[in-house]
Amino acid sequence: MATVPSITLNNGLKMPAFGLGTYGLKGGEGIAAIKKAIDIGYRHLDTAFLYNNEQEVGEAVRDKIAEGVISRSDMLVVSKLWCTFHEPERVEYACRKSLENLELDYIDLYIMHAPVGFVYHDDETVWPKNADGTQETNDVDYLETWRAMEKLVDLGLVKSIGLSNFNSEQVDRVVNESRIKPVSNQVECSPMHNQKKLTAFCKERDVVLVAYCPLARQQLDARKEVQDIAAKYNKTPAQICLRYLVELGVVPIPKSANEERILQNISIFDFKLSKEDIKAMDSLNTNERIVKFSDAKHAKYWPFGLEF
Template identity: 40%
Template sequence: MVCDKFLTFNNGVKMPALGIGTWQAPEKEVEEALNLALEAGYRHIDCAPVYLNEGVIGRVLKSWIDSGKITREELFITTKLPPPALIPEAVETVLKKSLADLQLEYVDLYLIHVPFGIKFDEAKGEFIKDDGGVVPDMTTDHVAVWKSMEAVLEKGLTKSIGVSNFNMKQIQRILDNCSVQPANLQIEHHVYLQQKDLINFCKAKGITVTAYAPLGSKGIATLNKAAGVDRQLPDLMDIEEVKSIAAAHGKTPAQILLRWIIERGLSAIPKSTNPERLKQNLNIFDFKLSAEEVEKLNALDANIRVCDFAFFKGVERHPEFPFAS
């Protein structure tokens, strides 16, 4: 079952409303999951250099395209400009590296991954650190970087450009200084973090929104623990209201959470490597939530952010840290 619901960008490009995330998926795991996902009907794949698996994703995509099982035009591939490359002169170089790894001539969407730059030691292949954690690159200039994003769009290396983890003020700065408006904003979005003002702002500006961590993220809890951050994260699948609505529809809690996002006019990119859950997550287009059910889910908003980048200690010192109070 291929997703037949799309979001249309301000440039006319169409993106499947449901995709698959690939963050924190090791090579063998992502290879198996991606093959299963493509077999199940996924065509929207969310990638990034910092996920350290674009090479294996590229091998899978090439295999499917070369075999004739799929065409490049049927796929929608997103990748991102990583934090160490948040400088104008790195935009094209880094995108071309992603294209080489993905074995593609272009991506469908290129996003600025985060609004803050981080200093990186190329020789050692690691982030530069001090006593405060990673060292922010205080020279970050969104307007200058966006001009380079527009340049790779003009060269045909990507079909659309956008941002991720940006707040309203940061997006408005780009809108005030751009020739090409962002087509998409990717943010954490789920019933406990609904970000209604930000989403309404984007809709008013003609910017589509993609929800990452739509089902929460156990991977972030693992990263937090490794970084010495002890913070209890909510289990979205164990919310009583969600379980009750799921039972009423004969669906899983995950299917309810994803359907709620799709009905809001957003796209979602849940990550799973489980064959059954991959199929279940895609099987959300044969039912609708009632107005009462939507109201119950809307009422769950608690401003609980799962991905606050606590595992990247030090980035909160950056003047462009997006979640500063």
């Protein structure tokens, strides 16, 4: 079984330094993949209301507890407040909905999925649209949403709260004006978009950067630089990319339904990259995003207008 080191968060709780992204893991196949990941050693599972698979994540965790493989306290289960629930009066409802889906007593880390709020129509309308096809956004201040999330900690519904897709100015505002500090900021981060500046900025504020899309959807597998380094360490290109992010102080959460890939991805804590190889990986950075959130570019709190 793989052993993953933990990071101590700014509230004293622990986060495994590697996790499983579960986007797209649904139904019986999704449950089987998540259960296999737990067997392999994953203790950090990332889901969201948007992914429509909180039920699968919760079932896998509960089954493995029942089997005696894990205890609840072994796991860091992450879910996210979706953009249609940004009004402060909707936040607790949304969190309780996620808990109902998971069938767990608490969520370890509850994240604001993005700083941009969408107009609420009903629970099923997650991508409300304007007539021109853009997102139907609102001007709810994410700081007001955050203050409602702080109350979830007070109620014992969640252990920690964090951010996702926040830029440096937005992170700074929450850190400076909050009662409960965010423990993390989950953003797109890969060797193609390595987020070094945002990582350093967050680290100065004791906020952990968590990386989604850490493999840039396999766009780097064929790059000669990555293949050459992989051959040198007898590792896969994906393992080199993930190890590179760990070396940068980032927590990667790659997603996969493939058992062999799930095992390979987490098997990156038995080697370190040389300074020369890290420099070679640095050269792959283009700052090009895969997730651009461009349909919400008109929103007041759209996060991607800054350098980082």
